[in-house]
Amino acid sequence: MATETRTSAGELRAFLHGLPGVDQVGADERAARLATRSIKTSAKAEAIDLAISMVDLTTLEGADTPGKVRALCAKGVRPDPADPGVPKVAAICVYPDLAGVAAEAVRGTGVGVASVATAFPSGRAPLEAKLADTRAAVAAGATEIDMVIDRGAFLAGDYLKVHEEIVATRQACGDAHLKVIFETGELATYDNVRRASWLAMRAGADFIKTSTGKVAPAATLPVTLVMLEAVRDFRDATGRQVGVKPAGGIRTTKDAIRYLVLVNETAGPDWLTPRWFRLGASSLLNDLLMQRRKLATGVYSGPDHFTKD
Numbered sequence: 016m017a018t019e020t021r022t023s024a025g026e027l028r029a030f031l032h033g034l035p036g037v038d039q040v041g042a043d044e045r046a047a048r049l050a051t052r053s054i055k056t057s058a059k060a061e062a063i064d065l066a067i068s069m070v071d072l073t074t075l076e077g078a079d080t081p082g083k084v085r086a087l088c089a090k091g092v093r094p095d096p097a098d099p100g101v102p103k104v105a106a107i108c109v110y111p112d113l114a115g116v117a118a119e120a121v122r123g124t125g126v127g128v129a130s131v132a133t134a135f136p137s138g139r140a141p142l143e144a145k146l147a148d149t150r151a152a153v154a155a156g157a158t159e160i161d162m163v164i165d166r167g168a169f170l171a172g173d174y175l176k177v178h179e180e181i182v183a184t185r186q187a188c189g190d191a192h193l194k195v196i197f198e199t200g201e202l203a204t205y206d207n208v209r210r211a212s213w214l215a216m217r218a219g220a221d222f223i224k225t226s227t228g229k230v231a232p233a234a235t236l237p238v239t240l241v242m243l244e245a246v247r248d249f250r251d252a253t254g255r256q257v258g259v260k261p262a263g264g265i266r267t268t269k270d271a272i273r274y275l276v277l278v279n280e281t282a283g284p285d286w287l288t289p290r291w292f293r294l295g296a297s298s299l300l301n302d303l304l305m306q307r308r309k310l311a312t313g314v315y316s317g318p319d320h321f322t323k324d
């Protein structure tokens with residue numbers, strides 16, 4: 016049952032509505048409690064480097080240019096030119112028409128190219144257009160595809176449509192990894208977040224991702240906790256591991272470390288690598304670099320010391 020590419024509307028609905036309900040108060044309380052955990056200075060240095068290595072460094076603006084994307088790639092490959100010890104980020108995340116520019120700029124560095132696709136951010140387009148979007152990004156060199164689900168279909172209870180779109184997109188990805196974005200800020204309940212998680216994993220998602228960054232609220236700790244529980248339970252049930260990517264609104268080192276604590280305490284240390292956990296962010300990296308330098312030197316270097324994310 017790891018990847019159920021064939022299902023029926025009735026089976027899928029029965030399965031998703033048969034999942035145990037999320038204890039909302041419990042999830043909020045647990046996430047809030049874990050957010051107060053402090054970590055030792057030595058562990059903090061390690062956590063900052065781990066967080067840097069997990070960043071999907073993102074630009075998703077209508078005004079993006081090839082020049083901006085090349086600058087972002089240079090930053091992702093070598094975040095602090097003054098310190099070669101700083102790890103590179105996991106991937107550069109761009110719109111499909113700029114995937115080729117990013118692929119060229121990161122070639123041979125080990126940094127991935129993630130491209131949003133399937134009519135990002137709304138997900139409202141015919142399936143054929145979404146698949147063409149996906150294929151174009153992969154052909155241009157994207158190694159990861161970040162697709163959005165059709166939230167309208169999901170909220171109307173048309174789970175089969177969402178499932179079939181994920182299966183078809185997974186196929187269009189070929190060797191590229193597929194991240195499935197739920198836009199949790201539009202899903203209304205934690206029960207829906209749990210259902211979307213299981214639906215996406217059954218349909219073949221390699222990663223599940225909270226948000227596009229275009230809708231508030233974007234990533235939150237409790238929503239990510241629900242998703243981390245889902246990937247943990249899915250692996251227990253099927254043997255297949257799926258990654259998690261909170262994205263949108265993550266801007267500070269403090270936030271990033273809270274997510275790492277949450278991963279460790281919920282899914283477990285197997286997820287504490289860029290292979291299985293990412294932080295989607297357009298403006299987190301500089302804060303990580305500033306805090307890293309402060310820990311190493313005792314001196315706070317302001318944002319002027321680093322190029323813009």
Ligand SMILES: O=C[C@H](O)COP(=O)(O)O
Pocket residue numbers: 073075108226227228229233262263264265295296297298299
């Ligand atoms: O996937 C990443 C998000 O689009 C970035 O959102 P952000 O600009 O709030 O960091």
